[in-house]
Amino acid sequence: MGNKWMRGWPPLAVIALCAAAWEAAVRLFAIEPYILPSPSAIVREAMQPNVWPRLEMHTLATVWRTLTGLALGVLAGTLLAAVIHLVPGARRAAAPLLVLSQTVPYIVLVPLLLIWLGFGDEPKIVLIMLVCFFPVTVAMLTGLRECDPALRGYLAMIGADRWTIFAKLELPNAVPYLFSGFRIAAAYSVTTTVAAEWFGGGSGLGYYIKLSYSGFQTGRVFAGTIIIIAFSMLMFGLAALIERLVVRWKPEAERRGGHGAGA
């Protein structure tokens, strides 16, 4: 535990230092609050009785959408990877389509999804799924394929069938890869939700920020943004925590080295 604090305090100190410099600069140069509010002004604004309950409500809406979209996206990405892996020839057929799906700018998808699915939660959740499935599918496909050839050879030699090799070798091998995809998806999911809320609907931090921005309530824009950042980091940490709990078999050193994006 003590060790964690030792590693945790330098970034925290840097953040505190930046906030202090920000505060000092705003006061020193007497910057108007609608251009750049100081950190203390942001906190004061957020704590106002007509602001805080609304921030809470919109945060809850964003959290719920993000978690739903992320869960469905990860599920879809995992299943898709398994199907592509198990159906002979599907990998080659699907690879260009997968990449193509990512070249469509998702801003363009928003109005289309609104036309098709209305102004409720559905288009937003579908958008989050579309953004989240890709890193999961790609990472998972790599994990399913890149098993130790010695293990593959051994299992074939003792007569394991296709299903056993999938369930006992390929799937467990893919789990750490799945988590590196999951961490990226978790980070994407929050920004996607906020963007989707910006474009339509009447709830969520994206909507609230847009509203505050139109009313020159810069303090509230910052308050919403800070909550989004905190939520994103929480999601990233949550993904890392789940990974630690699930992948217990790895050597300590390898685990810290990890796959993909390490925090």
Next chain:
Amino acid sequence: MAPALEVRDVVKRYGDKEVLAGVSLTVEDGEFVSLIGPSGSGKSTLLKVIGGLEPAEQGEIRIDGRRAEGRRGLIAYMPQQASLLPWRTVAGNIELALGIAGVPRGEAKRLAREWLGRVGLADYADAWPHTLSGGMQQRVSFIRALLSPQKLMCLDEPFGALDALTRQHMQEWLLSMWEANRRAVLLVTHSIEEALLLSDRIVVLSARPASVLRELAVPFGRPRSAKLWKTPEFAELRDAIYDLLKPAAAGGSDGA
């Protein structure tokens, strides 16, 4: 009684390269046979044919009297790398292999615990494989093969990846294990000493394309010990096999 393994005139080609040029050998029930040959001579290919992973162009494989070409799961197998799944405990790895071989789950659990205890690894039953040393991992890999119900065990250079000292200890350990639990064993190795110490019979393969150069019975009685190394007969046999395996005696490396 049918031999545990009968390989007759097996020919195997990759494209137009002949790897096995009519190899024949048998392993009787309860017999320890070593297959020795220069590296790249097709020993591992022969094992893959026996294991049913690779088809042969010609010839016959019988395991326990039944035709076995292209059929998998008829042999117990110990590969060069311990090949323990890193996400399963030591006992879990043994149980998985026994499960694939058709041993009921409860029985597999009991056998794994019992035998880990017997080879001094009781404390490691619930450990992750990476916490074990190379020699310990190979002991797990061996009992995993030993406990599999198939009649024939194929060991593919099981100590090839170990350091010299561990390798020698493991050979002595395997000798005592096998003498206490006689099974039909086909051991692939390129160590002449290892083959002499462990086997009843040695089959010497030529360089590629592989054919049987010679088959010789190992005249030492059992139980054996590592002291065998120092006897003049051992040295004599070792030199004889060594001469057989000299590149000049084996001919060119390629060409049919």
